[in-house]
Amino acid sequence: MRLGLLVLFFSWSRSCWCAPQQVCHPGDELLGRCTSNVYEEKPTCTELNLGYCNDMEYSRTIFPNILGHRTRSDAESGAEYLLLSVIHGLLNGECSPEIRLISCAVIASPCRDDKMIKPCRSTCETLRKDCSHAFEAIDMAWPYFLDCDRFFASDREGCFDPLAGMRAKQEQAMSSLSPQEPSTIIQFTYTSNAQMYSLLKRTAAKCSHISHVYSIGRSTEGRDLLAIEFTNNPGQHELTEPEIKLVGNMHGNEVLGRQLLIYLAQYLCSEYMLGNQRIQTIINTTRIHILASMNPDGYELAAAEVEDSNDPELNNQEGHLMNSWTSGRANAQNLDLNRNFPDLTSVFYRNRRGRHYRIDHTPIPDAYWFGKVAPETYAVMKWIRSLPFVQSASLHGGDLVVSYPFDFSRHPQEERIFSPTPDEQLFKQLARTYADAHATMSNNDTERCGASFYRTRGIINGALWYSFAGGMSDFNYLHTNCLEITVELGCDKFPSEAELYPEWKRNKEALLSFVESVHRGIKGVVKDLDGNGIKGATISVRGIRKDVTSAEDGDYWRLLNPGTHILTATAKGYSRVTKRVHLPHRLNKAGRVDFVLEKVPVEPDIDDHLFPTVDTWDRFDPYNQFGRNSEPDAREGEIEREEKPWWWTYFSQSGISPPPWLLRSV
Secondary structure (H helix, E strand, O other): OHHHHHHHHHHHHHHHOOOOOOOOOOOOOOOOOOOOOOOOOOOEEEEOOOHHHOOOOOOEEEEOOOOOOOOHHHHHOOHHHHHHHHHHHHOOOOOHHHHHHHHHHHHOOEEEOOEEOOEEHHHHHHHHHHHHHHHHHOOOOOOHHHOOOOOOEOHHHOOEOOOHHHHHHHHHHHHOOOOOOOOOOOOOOOOOHHHHHHHHHHHHHHOOOOEEEEEEEEOOOOOEEEEEEEOOOOOOOOOOOOEEEEEEOOOOOOOHHHHHHHHHHHHHHHHHHHOOHHHHHHHHHOEEEEEOOOOHHHHHHHHHHHHHHOOOOOOOOOHHHHHOOOOOOOOOOOOOHHHOOOOHHHHHHHHOOOOOOOOOOOOOOHHHHHOOOOHHHHHHHHHHHHOOEEEEEEEEOOEEEEEEOOOOOOOOOOOOOOOOOOOHHHHHHHHHHHHHHOOOOOOOOOOOOOHHHOOOOOEEEHHHHOOOOOOHHHHHHHHOOOEEEEEEEEOOOOOOHHHHHHHHHHHHHHHHHHHHOOOOOEEEEEEEOOOOEOOOOEEEEOOEEEEEEOOOOOEEEEOOOOEEEEEEEEOOOEOOEEEEEEEOOOOOOOEEOOEEEOEOOOOOOHHHHHOOOOOHHHHHOHHHHHOOOOOOOOOOOOOOOOOOOOOHHHHHHHOOOOOHHHHHOO
16 A cells, blocks of 8 residues: 555656646746746735644744645645655655655745745755755655745745754753763664665765765675775774774675664764764774675565565565575575685695695685675675775674684584684684673573573684684685674574664674774884885784784784783895783783884795795786676777686686686687
């Protein structure tokens, strides 16, 4: 019924979305909008009696009104009034109170001494700036009767602000709160992909001095993988400022993490503006990247399935708990994105006993590019490689526990076997940070979801839980400097809308504590004698066979637990410098340790011969794998060049003949 009403409204509005032709305004006749021979009534004040406008601050209006409606009956039968009746459903609640109040000020303007008082132009302009995105999201033009130049007046003309009363109520509510407890109002409902994009863009526009949105790529069906960042200098990396990422909805049917990250973005923006000192400190010292949905295509399918299950006309009503376990988990190619990353863990297990083998920055195997690489996976890998992420969390659903690498078993025949990384103690501490701050994850209640983890207080090594290869967390650890945990938020993958607010309360502190935990261990800059940062310098910790490398400007971060550590910094063509560092237990921020390296003659290194120095990412240039539809380069007077397939460069440079089945595919 509701869908039919919206379709009828759209079809009517597109064909009839024009001003009634009862009354001419200055200049309208020249533009052909009306004729001058229409009967004009004398404007008269009357009681305001329009159902959708009866809560206005005034009780008397005037007819004919600005739009030319002669009577209340004319106004009620107009397209403008019909829009008010469906505005909340059309825009899914976005901006609907403000649009309704301002629309009412146009349809039924206040009246004093038989004179009309027009609404203020400045109010209309602010509304259009803040809310035009809501109409764009449903592919609908901005309503003509909210034309700020035509139907609104300036302050000098004695206009009326229809939002003044609503703002006064909001300010009164805010004044009742203590300064130590700022309040953020969030609408705890599910958001479609279009609503999510709109909400993130609106949040970034509201807090443009500390945030902005950007796309890391597109899904299989062409939807944006939209991220939002928060920092005091958005858009660029700051020296020694750690970068952290939060990823949700990797499996399209695991939606709670997606919603929590959307709420977190709104919360960070609002609380920063309200003066929350904790949030201001987090944002001023950290660069936070939030990818609320890594699999928007899968979410579309999962959301449609859950909506169908609630249809009383359908017999197969499995509800939220059962219906969402499988539908929409994979992407549109039916690929599980958390099995689609390069399996670097197997490479590590094969080579870990080698004397010169490095566990960090493991190259991507050649064979990986011959398989199916999802565009979502490729986009995230490119994102991970492009920014110096220090820490990460991937939010999932299906149980209540935090797992950490390795996710792939060190004995492939053993499905559940403890498989630690060299940073086992650090990973346990990261997992403990989230679990302990969560309202129920670490308690010993055996009746709760995830009761099997109550003995470990809500954390577990991933492979000890269950083993799988090609996971995102293992890839982060072995290919980059980033340490990522996997947070399972609960047994219900697609909880009912009523559960969203309680889940936010359970997870809010855990999310904030996890972001704050990136400020542990040490950080600093590796420089040469001239003070220039050295990119790609290696910082190692004695006893932990996992190094980190410095970023573009020479800065680095090494997450460490409290204690005494021996650090060594080196770079090709530079000297080696070692320092002893003590991190006290009560240190609430990362210790600063800088290194100055001196240039030395370059000597041959056995690593240069045993291990590849160029990642297959660069050799295979995989971006062309997803951009082969570009036009070939042709110049005037030359023969148009045939585009080569993505694997051509590899075989031509290696001197190996490609297999016949590949040649036949050209």
